[in-house]
Amino acid sequence: MSAFLSIRNLSVALKGGPRLLRAVSLDVAVGEVRGLVGESGAGKSMIGKAVLGILPHSVEVVAGEIWLDGVDLLRLKPAERRRKVGATAALIPQDPLTALNPSRRIGRQITDRLVDILGWTRADAESRALELLGEVHIPDPARVMHSYPHELSGGMRQRVLIASAFAAEPRLIVADEPTTALDVTVQKQILRLIAQMQARHGTALLFVTHDLGVVSKVCSSLSVLYGGLVLEQTGVRDFFRAPQHPYSRALLAATPQYTDPMAGLNPVPESVIAAVTEEVAQADRGWRHG
Amino acid sequence: MLDARGMIKRRLGLRLWLSGGWLLLLALAAILAPWIAPHDPLMQDLFTSRLPPFWMDGAEPGYWLGTDSLGRDVLSRIMHGARVALIVALIAGTATALIGATLGLIAGYFRGWADLVISRMVDIWMAFPPVLFAILLIAVMGTGLTSVVVAIIVIDWTRFARVVRAEAMSQGAMDYVASAQVAGQRRLGTMLTEILPNVLPTIVALLTLEMGIAVIVEAILGFVNLSVSTDSPTWGGMIAEGRASVHRAWWVLVFPLITLFLTVLSFSQLGEGLKDRFDPVLR
Amino acid sequence: MADLYTVTDLHLSLPDMVHKPLLGSAPRIDILHGLNFTIASGEVLGIVGGSGSGKSTLGRVLVRLLEPTRGQVLFDGQDITHLDEAALRPLRRRFQMIFQDPMSSLNPRRTVAAIIAAPLKLQGFDDTSRRVDRALDHVGLPRAFRGRYPHELSGGQRQRVGIARAIAMEPEFILADEIVSGLDVSSQAQVLKLLDDLVRELGLTLAFISHDLSVIRRLCSQVMVLHQGRIVEHRPTQALFDAPQAAYTRELLDSIPLPDPDQPWAMLET
Numbered sequence: 001m002s003a004f005l006s007i008r009n010l011s012v013a014l015k016g017g018p019r020l021l022r023a024v025s026l027d028v029a030v031g032e033v034r035g036l037v038g039e040s041g042a043g044k045s046m047i048g049k050a051v052l053g054i055l056p057h058s059v060e061v062v063a064g065e066i067w068l069d070g071v072d073l074l075r076l077k078p079a080e081r082r083r084k085v086g087a088t089a090a091l092i093p094q095d096p097l098t099a100l101n102p103s104r105r106i107g108r109q110i111t112d113r114l115v116d117i118l119g120w121t122r123a124d125a126e127s128r129a130l131e132l133l134g135e136v137h138i139p140d141p142a143r144v145m146h147s148y149p150h151e152l153s154g155g156m157r158q159r160v161l162i163a164s165a166f167a168a169e170p171r172l173i174v175a176d177e178p179t180t181a182l183d184v185t186v187q188k189q190i191l192r193l194i195a196q197m198q199a200r201h202g203t204a205l206l207f208v209t210h211d212l213g214v215v216s217k218v219c220s221s222l223s224v225l226y227g228g229l230v231l232e233q234t235g236v237r238d239f240f241r242a243p244q245h246p247y248s249r250a251l252l253a254a255t256p257q258y259t260d261p262m263a264g265l266n267p268v269p270e271s272v273i274a275a276v277t278e279e280v281a282q283a284d285r286g287w288r289h290g
Numbered sequence: 291m292l293d294a295r296g297m298i299k300r301r302l303g304l305r306l307w308l309s310g311g312w313l314l315l316l317a318l319a320a321i322l323a324p325w326i327a328p329h330d331p332l333m334q335d336l337f338t339s340r341l342p343p344f345w346m347d348g349a350e351p352g353y354w355l356g357t358d359s360l361g362r363d364v365l366s367r368i369m370h371g372a373r374v375a376l377i378v379a380l381i382a383g384t385a386t387a388l389i390g391a392t393l394g395l396i397a398g399y400f401r402g403w404a405d406l407v408i409s410r411m412v413d414i415w416m417a418f419p420p421v422l423f424a425i426l427l428i429a430v431m432g433t434g435l436t437s438v439v440v441a442i443i444v445i446d447w448t449r450f451a452r453v454v455r456a457e458a459m460s461q462g463a464m465d466y467v468a469s470a471q472v473a474g475q476r477r478l479g480t481m482l483t484e485i486l487p488n489v490l491p492t493i494v495a496l497l498t499l500e501m502g503i504a505v506i507v508e509a510i511l512g513f514v515n516l517s518v519s520t521d522s523p524t525w526g527g528m529i530a531e532g533r534a535s536v537h538r539a540w541w542v543l544v545f546p547l548i549t550l551f552l553t554v555l556s557f558s559q560l561g562e563g564l565k566d567r568f569d570p571v572l573r
Numbered sequence: 574m575a576d577l578y579t580v581t582d583l584h585l586s587l588p589d590m591v592h593k594p595l596l597g598s599a600p601r602i603d604i605l606h607g608l609n610f611t612i613a614s615g616e617v618l619g620i621v622g623g624s625g626s627g628k629s630t631l632g633r634v635l636v637r638l639l640e641p642t643r644g645q646v647l648f649d650g651q652d653i654t655h656l657d658e659a660a661l662r663p664l665r666r667r668f669q670m671i672f673q674d675p676m677s678s679l680n681p682r683r684t685v686a687a688i689i690a691a692p693l694k695l696q697g698f699d700d701t702s703r704r705v706d707r708a709l710d711h712v713g714l715p716r717a718f719r720g721r722y723p724h725e726l727s728g729g730q731r732q733r734v735g736i737a738r739a740i741a742m743e744p745e746f747i748l749a750d751e752i753v754s755g756l757d758v759s760s761q762a763q764v765l766k767l768l769d770d771l772v773r774e775l776g777l778t779l780a781f782i783s784h785d786l787s788v789i790r791r792l793c794s795q796v797m798v799l800h801q802g803r804i805v806e807h808r809p810t811q812a813l814f815d816a817p818q819a820a821y822t823r824e825l826l827d828s829i830p831l832p833d834p835d836q837p838w839a840m841l842e843t
Contacts, residue, residue: 039757040728154624183623183784188828188838210757213830217838236834254758255832256787258814265791267766268759465678468638469738473692474665476658483691487682 003027003067004204005051005172010064011287012043012050012228020046020059021228022283028172033198033205035219035236037212037251043228044208048174051206053085069171086117090170092194094177096157100149107145110164118168125167132163136193155186159193166197172204179214191218212255216240224248227280247276306563309556316553320372328352329363331370331523336361340539358528358542359535367523368549374517374524375553377435378508382442383501389443390450391493397451398458399481409455412448420445424507428516435518438511442504450496457489491565498561502554509550525550577649577746577778578612578635584643585630604630606802607644614745617772617779619793619810621786621825627802628782629673632748635780636670637661649745666696669739673751675731679723685709686719689738696742708741711774712767729760733767740771746778753788765792786825790814798822 005028012021021043028034036044049055051066053073066073069088073081093099100109110132111125120128126145133141136159149157158178165173175194179187195218198205207219215222215236222239224232224247232245243249250268319326329352339361341353349356355364397408424441431437461467462485470480505525511517512526525546532543584607588599604627612618622628633639634646637653646654653664669692672678679688686705693701709716712733723731732752739747749768753761769792772779783789789796789810796813798806798821805819817823830838 039759184828185623185824188830191830211830212758212832216832216834216836217830240832240834251758252832254762256758256761256785256791257831257833258787258790258826258829259831265762265765265788267763465672465674466680468633469670469672469678470691471638471658472636472665472668472670473742474662474695475691479695484680488680 002029004030004069005206006065006067007047007051008065008067010047010050010066011062012046012055012059013062015058015060019062019228019284019287021050022280022287023064024225024228024230026223026230026233028204028206030171030204031202032221033195033207033219035215035222036206036208036225037210037215037222038225039210039251041227042225044210044225045176046228048091048176048206048208051085051172052089052091052174053081054091083117086113087168088170089172089174090165090168092158092161092165092173092175092178095181096154096161097149097181099161100157102149104148105145106147106149106152106160110145110160110167113164114168128167129163132167133160135166135197136160136163138163154182155190158182158186158190162190162193162197166201166203169201170203172206173198174206174208176208177210180210187214194218212252224251226276229280229283231276231279246272303563305559306567309559309563312552312556313560316372316549317376319369320376323366323369323373327363327366327369328354329366331362331366332521334360334362340535340542342539343541343545355545356539356541358531359539362523364528364542364545367528368525368546371523371525371528371546372549374435374512374522375505375508375550378438378442379501379504379557382439382446382504383497385439386443386446386500386504387450387493387497390447391454391489393447394451394454395458395481395486395489398455399462399485400477401459401462405455408451412451415448421510424511425514425516428511433516433518438508438517441511442507446500446503449500450493453492453496454489457492458485461485461488495561495565498557498564502557505550505553505557575614576611576647577614577616578610579647580608580610580635580644581647582644583608583631583634583641583646585627585634585639586642587630604802605634605641608804610797610804610807612746612778612780614778615776616795617781617793619789619796620780620782620799621784621789621796622799623784623825625801626799628784628799629750631799632670632750632780632782635746636668636748638670666692666742667744668746668748669742669744670748670750671732671735671739671752674755675728675735675752676723678735679731681723683722684719685714685721685723685726685734688723688734689741692738693741698742704741705737708737711740711771712737727760728756729763732756732760732764736764736767736771740775740777743775744777746780748780748782750782751784752781754784761788768792785829786814787829798825 007024007026009023009025010021011019011023013019024047026034036047038044046055050061051068055061061074064074068084071084073084076084107126107129110129111122114120114125114128115122129145130141133144138144138156138159144152144160152160178194179190182190191214209215219236221233221235223230224245226247232243232248234244239248243252250272253266254268256265338350338353338357339359341350341357342348343356344354353363355368357363393408397405423445427441427444428437431440467480467484470484508517508524509526509529512524513530515527515530517524517526528546529543532546536543583605584603585605586601586603589602590599592600608631620628620631630639634641637656641654644654645652648664648668653661689705689708690701693704698704705719706716709718714730714733714737723734726734735752753764756764765788768779771777781789781793793810796808796810797804798819800821806813806817806822813822817826
């Protein structure tokens with residue numbers, strides 16, 4: 001199994017400032033679901049954004065390579081890169097409320113990408129969109145095609161975004177905390193749907209989340225991040241059986257578990273934070289801003 | 291450590307210093323004009339008419355920026371004109387802010403019928419074309435400094451009312467307002483202690499912008515001869531006169547124009563700079 | 574144990590501005606449909622439900638930020654259902670609230686000390702400075718934080734300031750509205766442990782609103798499950814988790830992803 005996405009020593013920094021990602025290396029194979037786990041500020045979303053080329057303006061890639069489907073994205077010209085990413089990868093965003101344009105109909109928002117970037121005919125794109133809306137279990141897809149975002153519930157909107165992400169048969173999908181804004185009952189449906197779609201289409205999936213419970217349900221492997229540094233990369237079963245890094249162990253111990261009133265919810269000890277902060281400082285030693 | 295925020299901060303500082311510096315210089319020139327202006331701004335002398343500024347051939351020492359077609363010193367006239375401009379900016383700007391912001395705050399925070407009345411009034415007000423409105427007002431009240439100030443207040447309070455109302459509404463929805471209520475704070479107290487400080491940076495930015503606008507409005511009214519009486523110099527009046535002789539004496543037009551431009555620009559930049567200074571979130 | 578709150582047939586409806594006709598008044602949406610329950614003194618009640626269940630609305634009724642349309646709310650025997658602001662003011666120090674989003678519930682232009690002191694001054698306490706220090710000690714924040722602004726603090730620290738503000742008045746009842754949902758798991762664990770300690774130390778009565786049953790299990794002695802403005806289950810925590818009665822409670826429990834890859838979760842069935 002070869003890596004479809006391979007990130008090598010990727011460093012991303014605030015322009016003229018400190019690093020946000022510190023020499024991150026990770027691989028995602030075809031059909032693999034890799035979880036990117038960490039707390040806020042760990043840089044987990046930044047990795048997905050760097051791959052898709054949607055980093056904020058204040059941030060730049062300072063070193064490393066991003067190989068997608070055999071091509072180093074960072075060596076491409078901006079226009080070539082957009083074309084390559086547009087044809088190969090897609091995003092399922094976090095907030096279904098702001099990710100859809102409120103003043104345009106759902107159908108148009110799904111088909112535009114197919115027509116404009118991939119050059120499909122409008123009719124082909126529309127029948128594809130209908131098919132996908134059915135596939136994500138949206139009742140009455142034809143009506144939803146003509147609806148505006150505000151006429152749908154949060155869960156429905158997230159289904160639309162998933163359909164939209166899979167529309168162009170991408171081979172890599174970045175899901176950036178796709179269920180954080182949803183109720184648990186809806187979250188379960190959406191996670192199940194993402195897992196089904198991923199399995200059916202054989203897509204490689206980079207799944208950004210802060211919730212280890214979610215990781216254990218959808219991911220096959222995971223990378224634990226802290227301060228832009230990858231602390232541990234392993235298979236999901238190995239991780240939950242025996243996390244290697246002390247920070248991973250502490251994170252798992254802090255995750256709530258309703259089945260056992262005494263398990264979980266243990267604060268991460270100060271000593272662990274101090275040790276992992278030192279590890280981050282260690283990584284910065286000898287690093288100069290290019 | 292050098293980071294992006296630091297760089298932004300320093301740039302903002304420079305902006306604040308440059309605009310503040312120019313306005314301070316102008317204020318000093320205006321206040322001290324009777325004593326430091328090189329000449330009487332009204333004294334005509336046809337023997338010294340259309341003297342060029344100091345670096346050109348034929349310039350006379352003492353007439354730094356040259357003279358107009360009646361031989362009046364341009365620099366002295368700009369300095370005296372600054373008095374009118376700054377008085378209008380200060381009085382009209384502050385009064386407009388006070389009236390507009392108060393109404394906006396009440397409408398945005400208390401909502402209900404107060405909002406209904408104020409918002410309708412703003413809507414109706416904004417339906418009048420502003421320049422026509424100003425000219426009409428002055429035609430009724432007669433020319434003079436008071437008329438100019440009143441015209442600006444009457445026209446522009448809606449700008450404050452609208453912006454402050456929207457801002458107060460969004461602040462009013464924040465949980466710290468609910469929190470003040472849980473603590474037993476009175477409505478009026480909440481408005482003054484919780485909402486007002488958060489709206490203040492916006493009011494300050496708008497206020498300086500309004501001062502710039504007041505300077506322009508005064509210049510426009512001066513240009514069409516509706517500002518203060520013709521015997522005290524105004525920038526607008528100078529520009530109007532300079533226009534007539536622009537081919538023979540461009541400096542009569544250009545220097546007041548530059549002054550006007552720098553002043554209005556400084557006011558708006560000062561507002562932006564102050565807004566950032568006022569804001570602990572950005573500081 | 575006496576009942577601190579007695580709620581009878583509580584109804585609440587709000588005007589629906591989205592469907593307001595151009596003329597005339599807006600139609601009303603019913604949020605709460607006749608709730609009956611009591612909160613005993615010293616109890617820690619978990620209120621759980623999905624979005625639109627009415628849990629936050631119910632919370633805001635308890636601290637009287639909202640006025641019920643019908644029914645009755647008794648606080649310590651006193652009818653507070655329709656009291657106006659002036660009449661509520663002396664009661665305010667007895668029930669306090671901690672908000673979901675510490676960023677929006679702390680005035681960004683005030684220092685930590687000023688934020689905690691403001692309600693104390695309003696209620697006429699004279700030793701505010703000492704009380705601010707004591708509240709900071711209670712929530713485990715260094716006194717040096719007095720002069721800081723909210724944006725200079727981390728999420729967990731901000732939420733501690735929110736807690737300090739609520740306990741500084743030594744209230745009998747605190748409403749905590751989703752106070753850990755915006756926090757990282759590590760700070761979430763810290764804040765919950767802190768709340769647990771404070772309840773015991775200060776003898777508080779607490780209503781803890783959350784969408785997350787795992788958090789509730791750790792902290793609460795009673796759980797009330799709300800669904801579409803109705804109470805579907807209200808029982809002691811242990812009993813509810815051991816044998817959930819209502820279908821909706823079971824659905825909620827089944828939906829929680831445990832950090833365990835072997836938990837049967839029916840991921841791939843349709």
